[in-house]
Amino acid sequence: MTVAVLRAHGIAAPLPDGFEGRIFIRPAIGREVPYPVANFATFALPADIGDFGGGAVNLMGNSDIFASLFEYGPESLGKPLFARQGMPRSLTSSDFRPYVLRRGLGGQSGTQWFFTEAGRPFTLYVVLGSHAQRSMLVPRVNNLIGTLMVSPNSSSAQQPASRR
């Protein structure tokens, strides 16, 4: 089976069946220094959405999933918030809460984790379309995050996308 692999900015994501995604760096505004963001979804992602799914999570169906991997600047390294080493690779249904949502939409459920992976500080934010269906949706989330790869140097030149 051919698997689409997104690869850019030091992040590689083999996409499980039914997922689409993008890995990008927003244009800087003023003196802001933007860092890579990866968005993944089981539904059609609009071209211009917020880093954490603004403009997208309201389009989710009950069986949909949205996930965002957001990198922070190196000044965050070593801070207690990012003390956890390594991205969570296997979540459980109990990790999701209806009130852990950046935008509280009825019926949805979310989880957020802060960690350091490959010397880079990240947060992983996942939204399920239906809290009631979390036992069915969480394995699909794990299929996605279980294969995400982060390399130490985000500036390393890499092929943006490929298939294997």
Place this chain on the structure above:
Amino acid sequence: MVALAIVLSVVVLLLGVLVAGLLRSHADILKALHDLGVGVGEPGEPGEPHHHQHQTGAGQSNTQSPGASGPTRAPLTMGPPLPGERSSTSAPTIAGVTPTGDALAVTVGGDHLTLLAFLSSGCSTCAAFWKAFQKPDQLGLPAHTRLVVVTKGPDMEIPGEVASQAATGLTVVMSTDAWGDYEVPGSPFFVLVDGSTGRRIGEGVANHFHQVVELVRRAEADTQAFRVGSASRAYARGLDGPERELDNDRELMAAGIMPGDPSLYPSSLDDVYGRRGLDDQPPISRAG
């Protein structure tokens, strides 16, 4: 008189040399054709090289009896076979880059139609489509239809050129692989995918975008009609195969449609959809 005879002799000699050269050239051409396996002469002779491994009609004899005067079968080479899990109607995920260099993958699954527009930044026909896409709210596509523009990758397109033509908010993927996956012969080319089945339901070329819109509208109507029919009848009863065909026959006969009914054999799209007032012919053929 002697001088005239000498001149004529020289002319005859020159003509002889010319004829010999032509014969030699003709022989070279015949030899080259024979080496290519076109079958001129006696290709079935033992010891002759064969170059027919990729011909169509596998399993059929390609040799002619000596002296046969029938049409010569030319070798038609085929492209590499599609991977086992894919067919001419499969719709794989499109992975590539955006014109700004970010990574992007678009899946065509889901409860909606996806219209893939394979365009180039340089083709003159494509320019009208790029222009039309500048005003997405005026395209007239049915709701729940996602428009995705696919250009070739940065190896064959200049990202800056693509970026200059792409409207803000338009999803553009640069992926040469996608052109191969969807067997795109050239640009512009459109592919319509039904997300609920993950299959291509139409593809082809068009000169104007309103032709494409018309096709999408029809496909959407077909898709909905098929879903309703399937869900409410044989599909709902769990029938498949011969039982489903038998059930369909009963439904048709109950509706007064007997074998041989003209409605079972439409000769044009007008027979299926009713006569339209437009002169335009549907631009996209069914993918199967």
